Structure formats: C-alpha cells, structure tokens
Amino acid sequence: MPTPAAPASSAExxxxxxxxxxxxxxxxxxxxIARRAGLARRARWVARILAGNPDPDLPWHRVVRADxxxxxxxxxxxxxxxxxxLRREGVDVDVAKxxxxxxxxxxxxxxxxxxxxx
DNA sequence: CCCGTGACTCTAC
DNA sequence: CGTAGAGCCACGG
Numbered sequence: 572m573p574t575p576a577a578p579a580s581s582a583e584x585x586x587x588x589x590x591x592x593x594x595x596x597x598x599x600x601x602x603x604i605a606r607r608a609g610l611a612r613r614a615r616w617v618a619r620i621l622a623g624n625p626d627p628d629l630p631w632h633r634v635v636r637a638d639x640x641x642x643x644x645x646x647x648x649x650x651x652x653x654x655x656x657l658r659r660e661g662v663d664v665d666v667a668k669x670x671x672x673x674x675x676x677x678x679x680x681x682x683x684x685x686x687x688x689x
Numbered sequence: 690c691c692c693g694t695g696a697c698t699c700t701a702c
Numbered sequence: 703c704g705t706a707g708a709g710c711c712a713c714g715g
Contacts, residue, residue: 597693600697600698601698602697602698612697612709612711613697613710613712614711615695615697615710616697616711616712617696618697621696622696624697631696634697635695636697636700637697638700642696649696650696
C-alpha cells in the first residue's frame with residue numbers, strides 16, 4: 572500500500588485541495604468548492620467531508636453557505652469558532668445574522684470568492 | 690432496497 | 703430582505 576494516510580478517494584482529495592486553496596481572508600461556498608473539485612451538485616458531500624475531516628490545518632472556517640451564512644446553528648460551538656476565526660482573518664462577519672458581510676457577489680469572477688472588503 | 694438525515698442550493702412568494 | 707418548499711446526493715440503519 573502506498574501510505575496508510577492515503578486519501579479515501581481522488582474526489583475527496585480534490586475537495587480538500589479546493590478548500591486549502593481559499594486565500595486567507597476570503598470565503599467560498601460549499602457548492603463552489605464542489606464545482607472546483609469537478610463535482611457539481613455535491614455541496615452536501617463537501618459538508619459531510621468537512622464534518623468528518625480530521626486535519627486541523629484545513630481552513631474549514633472559510634467555507635460558508637451560498638448566501639454567505641454560517642452553516643452551523645447560531646450560537647453553537649462551531650458557529651462561534653467559525654465567526655471568530657474569520658474575524659481574525661479580517662473577514663467582516665455579521666454575528667447577529669450569522670453571515671459574512673461582503674461586497675456584492677461578482678458574477679463574472681471565475682472563482683466565487685469574497686474578499687475582505689477592499 | 691426503502692427510508693431518514695444533513696456544516697447544501699435554488700426558485701417562488 | 704425574509705420564509706417555505708422541493709431538489710439533490712452520499713451514507714447508514
């Protein structure tokens with residue numbers, strides 16, 4: 572066998588790579604990550620992978636819903652940690668709404684990524 | 690094999 | 703800008 576820590580599948584590893592590719596201070600949606608990994612319509616799968624992801628270095632906090640909302644339940648531990656991590660990176664987060672506040676989503680950008688407020 | 694579940698998304702109202 | 707409903711997909715019982 573190659574390595575005991577080998578990825579479960581190439582698809583999964585592509586998803587993880589897409590998440591790691593999100594620049595600091597930016598966020599991307601589950602669906603966009605899936606799309607980038609060549610797996611359209613697999614947003615829920617991305618979520619499932621994140622839920623079981625053991626890698627502490629993975630920037631999971633940069634992944635949010637398509638509308639910018641935090642996927643965790645408001646007030647939950649994951650919710651607070653994600654808000655906190657994003658804010659530390661300079662992302663403008665509306666904690667009350669549980670949503671990333673940013674400039675209007677650019678439709679023409681190849682990467683559906685929101686930057687920190689220019 | 691059917692059914693319920695979930696860190697989702699899109700369309701309608 | 704907010705809620706409601708249906709669609710979607712992988713997974714476990």
